[in-house]
Amino acid sequence: MTMPEQRRILATAIPGPLSLERHATRKAELANGLGTTMPVFIDRAGGGVLVDIDGNHLIDMASGIAVTSVGASHPEVVRRVSEQVERFTHTCFLVTEYDGFVDVAAALNRLTPGDHAKKTALFSTGAEAVENAVKIARAATGRPAVVVLGHAYHGRTLLTMSMTSKNVPYKEGFGPFATEVYRVPSPYPYRWPSGPERAAEEAFEALKEIVTSQIGATNVAAIVAEPIQGEGGFIVPPPGYLKAVQEFANEHGIVFVADEIQTGLARTGAMFACEHEDVVPDLITTAKALAGGMPLAAVTGRAEIMDAVAAGGLGGTYAGNPVACAAALGALKAIESEGLVARAREIEERVRLRLEELVAPFSVVGEVRGRGAMIALEFVRPGTTEPAPEMAKAVVERCHQEGVLTLLCGTFGNVIRLLPPLVIPMDLLDEAVDVLVDAVRSVA
Template identity: 70%
Template sequence: MPDERQAGAARGGCVEAPEQRRIVRTAIPGPRSTQLHKRRQASITDGFGVTLPVFVERAGGGIIVDVDGNHLIDLASGIAVTSVGAAAPAVVERVREQTERFTHTCFMVTEYDGFVEVAEALNRLTPGDHPKKTALFTTGAEAVENAVKIARTATRRPAVIVLDHAYHGRTLLTMTMTAKNVPYKDGFGPYAPEVYRAPFPYPYRWPGCSRHAAEQALDRLKDIVLSQVGADRVAAIVVEPIQGEGGFIVPPPGYLSGLQEFARAHGILLVADEIQTGFARTGDMFACGHEGIVPDLICTAKALGGGMPLSAVTGRAELMDAVPAGGLGGTYAGNPVACAAALGALETIEQENLVERARTIEALVMPRLRDLEKTSPVVGDVRGRGAMLALELVRPGTTDPAPDVAKDIAARCHADGVVVLVCGTYGNVIRMLPPLVIDDALLLDALSVLESSVREHVVTPGTC
């Protein structure tokens, strides 16, 4: 795979990307990180959590270098943000050039071409060949919230249907739409009105036979919409094509297409939240593509900005134009530096064929995860698509969630220089989101560390 090793010399003084191998020089976190973390604790609210308290000196490719000189293998990508690496040459160069021109004017005051170019790219890349328009924002939560605003304006209906295990953000509306209470909602109520929740077909945990999960989940959703809410009151159904924070849950075949069919039959807009799944992550440009779904509105962020804050809502032109002038926007919406970064990220994704690379990552990793599932009693399920993969940890011999096991395995990985994340409604899922530019040797090394961490946990007495 192309890497960023020559970026420093080629890009006018940019820092050269780190050596692409795992190096553990100190305990993790090391002494300098520990010292800096104490400073953080004295000045930053405890409301910000941290997965691994190390301070980063530089990053690129599949490596994060901390201030103690440890080279950590990155299986997090800043929560699916740095899919093209944390210092992709095309992103760095475009950001450098843009910052020299100007950093901000506010697109609602004076216009600039980067905003238009990103919108044109999203209109081209997102599913469907119908006329589309795009609005740019800053965060994923903003994108979801504005998609709901657009849907309500276009349909003149108030209600929104969301799903079990969903995550859509931390604002008042998107927090309401999010399913998990702790840490996202606890103590922050009362919540926004007119948000209704339906079951999501979670194959591993679906009661009875998982083969019927899609059909049964659709039946439950239809009943809620038709008999409890009223279909003529529902503006939108908002769905993650693969659920992210909820545990990397892949819906069974037929569910998304059934959802789309039902929505269209009742004049309800289908909104796809592709904030974590979008831009090659799942082995398709968008996860909707795995079932040929064409949403009315699609929300994107994370990998779109290549590390800079940028989000978008792209949708059918007549829906996007339903909002009158001034109804959408934000001071930083579509910031010119973030737009420049996005153009570099999209260029990298397309030119380096990172859609295919995500499929290769799945082909390398999934067989070993399935072997781990067969041999380790704490691994209840493995799942995912492309470079969005996960294992669910359980009490041996049961399907009972084991969040303490997930926490222990993650800590072992961190100590050995591999950054992994824990997620899931029950806090028992280890998720893997490597940069799509990670090389095979580094990826396989990280996987070996994960395998060892799982097996070491199993042989430790008294931990299950």
């Protein structure tokens, strides 16, 4: 199948009649707990476009939540997946081995920050990767406690849900939660009580006090942090904070885990977001963009820490599935050969200045923030910092009606996040921003 035409086409109202019909069937057949952002059914996708069953060409500013960074049908991914499916779809690497698993691990050992000896274990989902990073840290340290940040999101399993901050919809009604998970304040510059210039120092001091006085540093196995908080609102930590946390962890024998599931693999204009702060984590988790749309995740880290778990302690039936590994090798090749790290920086340069024009003393946009092709707008009531989730929702709905897919996020539900494919044509990107800017001004 050829790549969809790379332009926005509104063939019907959105959602169109066929999507509405299918959505009614979906509601009858699927559990209510499975939400949806945009009730359209997709027929094909590629580059920066999603084509629905009604013939609408939608501009993709979501990338399947930062998954299809190389597009939803990159030729190198498609070719490798097709070849692998013809050979075999599964054997379970823990039973019989295959090259793809080892090749993906070797690539991650090479690409992740630091020149120390590294090893990798592959899994299927981001939540699995985070859970296994905690398992590895506990095995390596012999300690139970895990420290996470406010506004964090780490997944939907019992442990990762416990590590996640936001209650609704991720935690409400699902308790009791996992024990030995402790939360410290997130340095959220826009909302830091004493001002953004104090956020790094004061948040770090709070972390130190909680770890040393309330938990006991000798009880802490891991500090887990997103280098940019994703679901929490694309919160970029102030300069120096992550480095201070890493050094504190090293000083106390605590494993520092960078959760790069949303930020990793070129998204922020570096191969990994922690590189912006010169941070070398002990363990790093990846998923989302790793396999170009196939389910694959990884934990990569210092060899001596990774080897702390005895044989049989890590794995899973589908962990490192051969088809997903083939997709990952194609996606990683595309990221490197097509210069997508630099492309993410170009996207930021093109988008950020235009969005920052929306920020003014009495604007509904309180802040524009992010790095690379991971940009967000926080919506507030004019003249205040009070969250305005209804305004953000109205802007998203207007964008959807105009054929531009955008996503909400943020602890308060008042942040619009932009995650375009890194291969999106620049004229298509400009058009999407046009629609977004018009929607903001219309709602305002």
